[in-house]
Amino acid sequence: MTGPRTGAFGAFGGRYASELLRPALIELSDALETIVPSSEFQAELAHELAVWAGRPTPITHLPAFSDAAGVEVWVKREDLLHGGAHKTNNVVGQGLLAKRLGKSRLIAETGAGQHGLATAMIGARLGMETLVYMGAVDVERQMPNVRAMELLGATVVPVTGGAATLKEAINEALRDWTASVGDTHYLLGTVCGPDPFPRLVRCFHEVIGSEARAQILDAAGDLPDACVACVGGGSNAIGLFSAFIDDENVALLGAEPAGHGTETPGAHGRTLGLGSPGLLHGARTYVLQDDDGQILEAHSVAAGLDYPGVGPEHAHLNDSGRARYVGVTDTEALDAFERLSRTEGIVPAFESAHALALVLRAVTEGLVEPGARVLVNLSGRGQKDLDTYFGLRPKEDGA
């Protein structure tokens, strides 16, 4: 089919939003094309990323994890970024842009709390009122991040209804923004939503891929054979993939949450693997839906992957065959979480653990050759997940 007229990624993307949001989306789209590329804005962004957010982040070779996986594993350390996840790249960019546009208030949705936390951080830094919508279920399971957001001065609004997770939080943020577009910027946290958000968020995460590409060329002398990242909405994956899309010999692998297993609707979040094209949250993309087009609930142990949609660029990369998306269960992710913690001294976020779990299976599944060089986006640190982890896998000695 022909693509959408605005913001198309192949047959996906577009600006499927209420007419009432159109002026704000046009303003933002214009800003992406004029303000963002300006040398003044780029200098301010680079400075803030360096001195406040801690860029560049390193890449780390993982010898023990490599042995277990049968491939040469390198991780891009977005877990070391200020705030503990890649989300900070996007909030610095959009925060500075919102300021330029004269907005005084930031709103955001959050799943795992990482994006909400990052938005609260930049809101405090830039002196902007910040309000974060978060599913009531996620508020419960990510309490450390909720407390941190409140410490940073943000208001966290628990959203009930539906599964009370990320999808409902986005609905609520869109509702707020429709009423508040004059003074408010919706700081959307992933590469979803109506155009220009998928392009805008991608643009601010491209730094992940561009740094990692230079770093691995420097450290290993060559490009990786594969790049691997977890995909919920897909922003950390797009950030990494963006620098390698034109390198045809570099495989792009996305780990989707298979949750409790993919036999039951509602037990997983395998949007690309098991979904179908639909319209959700402003874009034509793959969604989990029933025969009528009602959106289904997703599940993942990783709150940040618990979403029945996906960024439209991933939908395009999937259909064009440029990237492959593979399911990883909660159990596999928790196993990888433990392995990385014990063998490499790094506690990954549950989200990132999905990508690591995929690496452990990549040779057996024929996704990469044995001994291949694999670059994984370690998109966040796992401190936020400790309560959930110990709830799921209590220490057997009772200590």
Add this chain to the structure above:
Amino acid sequence: MSLDLLRARLARPEPSFAPFFMLGDPDPGTSLDVCRAALAGGADMLELGIPFSDPCADGPSVQAACGRALRAGTDVATAFELMESLRRTSQVPFNLLVYGNLAHRRGWGRFVAEASAAGASSILVPDVPLEEGDALAAACADAHVGVVHLAGPRTDDARLRELGEASTGFLYLAGRQGITGARHDDVPQQVRDAVRRAVKIQPASVCVGFGLKTRAHLEAVYGAGARVAIVGSALLDRLATHLDEHGCPPDRDRLLEDMEHWFGELSGHRPQQQED
């Protein structure tokens, strides 16, 4: 040929009162009765929604109505059946409100054909903008169903004209920037100004919704030139006061009597009681 019913209605000198209902809310049987109460109470048109899991252009009242209807098992086919039942005994225009994914999933052609067969006069898809609306417009033209576009207070003149020209049903003007939801105060001057501007600069009949609640509100927007006024969230809220915690109406007769009475007030067929 329900578009002709809409055109005939809009051609009449007096403006139209259109209550909004979510089909299947709180359950398919009660929904049908409530719509019939509205018609008995003097509704000139109906705006009928198909429940969607994620109505993100709508406020809490519509979201709650979607939830009740879906929990009661209202799928798209049921919604069309309800509309068809209403059409059998009523010749008022029906404007169908549907979120894009439900139509996209069936395919635009099939969806609009089914809607037309069920008696829809026009269709509003709040999350499909003009730029992405070719398939919808083509399907509507084929099925002789009117297209309704949404505009808002921040919509500039040029865009308003563009939307009005593409609206073969009518132009739906949101009385204020935001989501649907009932308000308690009067219709502000800027809403009346927005209606006058829309009437003046674009060709389609202007319908006003978002935040209207009383006969006085309706008269204010009629006075500014609106041909249709929609009361939505306030009705859904009133309906909800008759439901128990499971979304069931313990006293259906009382519910219907109350709604019919209120429709009479809103439509101007019955003198209005004091606002509480």
